[in-house]
Amino acid sequence: MGRIAAADSVAVIGLGRFGRALALELMASGTEVLGIDASEDIVQDLNGQLSHVVMADSTKEDVLRQLSVHEFDRIVVAIGSDVQSSILTTSLLLSFRPQHLWAKAVNDAHGRILEQLGVQHVIYPEKxxxxxxxxxxxxxxxxxxxxxxxxxxxxxxxxxxxxxxxxxxxxxxxxxxxxxxxxxxxxxxxxxxxxxxxxxxxxxxxxxxxxxxxxxxxxxx
Structure with missing residues (x-):
């Protein structure tokens, strides 16, 4: 898969309630979005609503590279239900050195780990x-x-x-x-x-x- 857009594109990984709302709002404002989730049902439900939406395992570097995630300047990790996947995915993304990386934390402990990894923007939507x-x-x-x-x-x-x-x-x-x-x-x-x-x-x-x-x-x- 080639790069979907230039500077105005965003990759959103994890399309639960928060990630879905974020991705759709970005689309509504004219921003191209690559959405990635491990759930086939979620991906099918969002098919046609995002620039690109793909079912994939974001904890594997080769998968992220095949999807050209390493070329994105702005990436959001919105994985909430699986803290281990969130941390593994975030660690891989940091090795790509994106200009801006946001990561959702489900609790303070999760947030501290993300901060220790070097995430620039840790967000706590529920809190x-x-x-x-x-x-x-x-x-x-x-x-x-x-x-x-x-x-x-x-x-x-x-x-x-x-x-x-x-x-x-x-x-x-x-x-x-x-x-x-x-x-x-x-x-x-x-x-x-x-x-x-x-x-x-x-x-x-x-x-x-x-x-x-x-x-x-x-x-x-």
Whole structure:
């Protein structure tokens, strides 16, 4: 099998729930995807939905080379149910020296091994989603995204105290330590805010700031 694409292609190894969702989202954004999984049923189910999808044993170097995986600059190891296969596959891929390699970890111990192997990006989908949902459950936020160790973006509705007055007159950053970066007025598209932006009760806003402060601001009513 020859190389399927140039710089914009991604190889996704392991097409369970996380790998499948990732591969399909990449395809939806116009990125070519080579999907690899050991399950014939999974491969058949995704046939025609990815640029290429192949049933193969990713723990064998000759198989990966036959599939031209060594030519990919971006590779994601999304194997979750078999930690041994994840580690063996990741070890082989590291010998190819890809520019970017992401690997899914199912727990902290698995993640430590991946980090010790030299994986640049270790991801914990279940753990990260659990933390995200916990923040949403605690308050009235519509969405929450933590960026780095102590910075977050919060999607929420504005408190009544911030409605009807231009943002530049509210002193939100000085009082609450956050910035209202964007707004979506009812029936309109997202736009960046300015000092002259006036919020309405039905608006949705994006708030950026330290995690604790952004969350607290999202809970104001």
């Amino acid at each position: 990260e989603m659990g933390k995200r949902v916990a923040h949403l459950v605690r308050g009235s936020m519509q969405d929450y995204l933590e960026i780095g160790d102590d910075f977050a973006l919060v999607k929420t509705k504005p408190s009544a105290r911030f409605v009807g007055t231009p943002l530049g007159q509210l002193g939100i950053r000085a009082e609450h330590g956050v910035t209202v970066t964007a707004v979506k007025h009812a029936g309109e598209r997202w736009t960046y805010t300015t000092a002259d932006t006036v919020l309405a009760p039905d608006d949705v806003i994006l708030v950026a700031g330290e995690t604790r402060k952004a969350e607290a601001f999202g809970q104001l009513r």
